[in-house]
Amino acid sequence: MNSLKDSSMIRRLIFSFFLLLSLTARAENDQYTVVISMDGFRWDYPIWYDTPFLDEIAEKGVSSSLIPSFPTKTFPNHYTLATGLYPDHHGIIANAFRDPETGKSFSLGDPETKFDPRYYGGEPVWLTAQKNGLHTAVFYWPGSDVAIKGQYPEHYYNYDAKPQLTFEERVDGIIKQLQKPEPDRPRLIMAYFEQPDAYGHYYGPSSKQTRRAVEQMDSLMRNLYYRIQGLPYADKVNLILLSDHGMTHLGDNQQINIYDYIKKDWIEAAESSIVTNIYVKKGCLKKVLEGLSKMPHVRYWKHGEVPAHFHYGNNPRVGDVIVLEDIGWQLVTKQEKTPGGHGYDNYLYEMHALFRAIGPAFRHGEYPRFENVNVYPLICHLLGIEPAPCDGHIDKVKEMLQ
DSSP states (O other): OHHHHHHHHHHHHHHHHHHHHHHHHHHHOOOEEEEEEETTOBTTHHHHSOOHHHHHHHHHSEEEEEEOOSSOOHHHHHHHHHHSOOHHHHSOOSSEEEETTTTEEEETTOHHHHTOGGGOOSOOHHHHHHHTTOOEEEESOTTTTSOBTTBOOSEEOOTTSSSOOOHHHHHHHHHHHHTSOGGGOOSEEEEEEOTTHHHHHHHOTTSHHHHHHHHHHHHHHHHHHHHHHTSTTGGGEEEEEEOSOOOEEOOTTOEEEGGGTSOGGGEEEEEOSSSEEEEEOTTOHHHHHHHHHTOSSEEEEETTOSOGGGOOSOSTTSOSEEEEEOTTOEEESSOOOOSEEOOSOTTSGGGOEEEEEESTTBOOEEOOOEEGGGHHHHHHHHHTOOOOSOSOOGGGTGGGBO
16 A cells, blocks of 8 residues: 555656656746748849848858748748648638638638638647747738637737838837837747738849849848847847748740630639639539640649649648649739749749748758748747647757757
8 A cells, every 4th residue: 555655656756847847948948039921032032132131140040941831822831830730731722712611712802701710720829829828929920810719819910900010110019029028028929021022923033123122121130130139138039030932933925814725614713823723613524624634834633633742632622623833834814914923833942932040049050941831840949839730840940959
């Protein structure tokens, strides 16, 4: 009987010891993490254009590039960065799609669907942080203005609310959050900036306007960094600068009209011009596939048959047929003028995204490109918290960590 009591006491002591170790590790991890997304910032823009600050970070901290998730679109990839899940697994499978469960078409321009939490699977990192008792502040990150699992970030901004904060005001807001008294100070701050993606689309990635946007973002990030350095606890702040995808030039003569090969009355909808989800009417799949077989500059697959390396095509929201255009080509319903675009094969270098990091948790040097599903577990590691189940793993990025 005494031996049983002794054994029980030993188990309790061991449990208490490891609990104390865990709490001590949490107490020692008093670092802050700031994550900045610059939409459409190609990994090689710092080679093309004058970016002295990003070059400085590459020398003092971590320089790498991100392989985006497929399709290489803004909303799916920002939500992948936040959750560590491929789009097929978190459910935001494109910027626009049809959902058989709700019978509705999801669109960023439709508040009814955009703000419906049923579309958002997984656990965004701001919720993981709050679940662990950490304060958070998020500026316009896609998905942060949706009540996912019934919760918002502690501090957030509705992207559709006008007027939006200017880029300078977003930087000011980040600094103000970092200047809060220690008990109220967010351990995780995330912010989204629309450039240089907007100019990349309107003028093309090699335009003078895009060059100007890239150089302005470089200057803005320099301002943010050196204002952080002015804080008394600057040595506790990790700064990550990244992007969701790259950008490529689109030719005026590289557009394919879908209705030259497929009749309108064969399909319910065709969502997106680069990586096109086609929702087929009942009994018309064979005719659609025959039409696509004559279409140049594309690859296509039936639902569930997309090659495994894309991690795409099994979610019920994905179309009956998925069409992937050759880089530079678009599937359209009418002639358009769009000098720049993205969405293509995520292993094409033109689609790869910027990654820079600096702070007490990071080593110095250039590191191999890595998949963006690994950003979520990286942020969790920096915060000293356990990630929710995801497709990424901290082992994929541990070499860049102290």
